[in-house]
Amino acid sequence: MNKKHIIKKTEEFVKKTMKGDPGHDWSHVNRVRNMALYIARKEKANVFIVELAAILHDVADHKFYKGDDKIGPRTAMKWLENFKLDQRMIQEIAEIISEVSFKGAKVKYKMKSLAGKIVQDSDKLDALGAIGVARTFSYGGYFGVPMYLPSVKPTIHTSFEQYKKNAASTINHFYEKLLLLKDRMHTRAARKIAQRRHKFMETYLKEFYSEWKGLH
Numbered sequence: 511m512n513k514k515h516i517i518k519k520t521e522e523f524v525k526k527t528m529k530g531d532p533g534h535d536w537s538h539v540n541r542v543r544n545m546a547l548y549i550a551r552k553e554k555a556n557v558f559i560v561e562l563a564a565i566l567h568d569v570a571d572h573k574f575y576k577g578d579d580k581i582g583p584r585t586a587m588k589w590l591e592n593f594k595l596d597q598r599m600i601q602e603i604a605e606i607i608s609e610v611s612f613k614g615a616k617v618k619y620k621m622k623s624l625a626g627k628i629v630q631d632s633d634k635l636d637a638l639g640a641i642g643v644a645r646t647f648s649y650g651g652y653f654g655v656p657m658y659l660p661s662v663k664p665t666i667h668t669s670f671e672q673y674k675k676n677a678a679s680t681i682n683h684f685y686e687k688l689l690l691l692k693d694r695m696h697t698r699a700a701r702k703i704a705q706r707r708h709k710f711m712e713t714y715l716k717e718f719y720s721e722w723k724g725l726h
Contacts, residue, residue: 513558516593520565523589528569532652533645538636539568545632549699550625559599559625562590563606567629583608602626612637612687614667619694631700634691639707642688643714650680657681658722684715 525536543564550560566586583604590600606626609619610633621627637645650657656679664685667673677683688711692704 516595517561517565520562520589524565524569527585533648534568538645539565541636541641542567542629542632545635546629549628549631549697552699553624553628553697555624555628559602559623560628563603563610563625563629564632566590566603567607567610567633569607580608606630612673612691613670614673615686615690616666616668617670617673619696621696627696628700631695631697634695635700635703635707637688638691638704639710642707643711646683646688647680650677650683653677655680658718681715681718684711 524539528534528536528539543561546560546564547557549555550557566589567582569582569585569589586607587600587604590603602623602625606621606623606629609621609626610630612634619630621630636642647657649655655677658681659679662678662682664682665672665678667686673686689708692701692708695701695704
């Protein structure tokens with residue numbers, strides 16, 4: 511099994527296959543991959559599984575396939591079956607892709623493997639900080655979500671189905687997901703990075719509200 515060949519071919523496959531807004535493109539995948547490798551080495555995880563799962567984690571994101579959260583794992587499994595990989599490894603990667611997404615404020619994570627927790631942390635870290643703010647507004651613009659509706663309060667979703675359907679405003683998304691992420695990191699390295707990026711977003715929101723009111 512030539513691991514470098516598999517990684518290279520998987521990169522090419524994802525670049526050709528994935529679709530979405532500019533916040534869910536190859537640059538996002540590559541950032542998640544780089545962060546996951548950094549954390550994997552600190553946690554002494556299986557780097558090959560982590561890297562493959564990170565590259566494939568958004569190959570068919572449910573947000574761009576009418577909410578179908580099964581298409582991603584299916585697409586990844588079908589692709590990985592082209593290589594002589596252990597079936598248990600393929601299954602683990604499919605499970606990581608199935609569970610990686612945030613599914614609502616009151617929906618608990620079900621990620622089992624260390625590799626999965628690392629990829630999940632890395633994906634969530636890319637939703638925080640300056641990049642996280644940019645990606646959030648990019649996504650809102652792509653789907654025509656209002657920037658801010660002061661009269662509409664955030665929803666604390668209790669199920670994935672409820673979370674997928676609700677998109678009142680981009681600012682609400684900060685409270686419905688982004689500001690919750692720092693306390694949902696699995697690894698020590700991710701928690702440290704999340705704290706810093708979380709503070710940036712709090713500062714951003716304070717400035718946003720001030721400017722929204724026309725204050726100088």
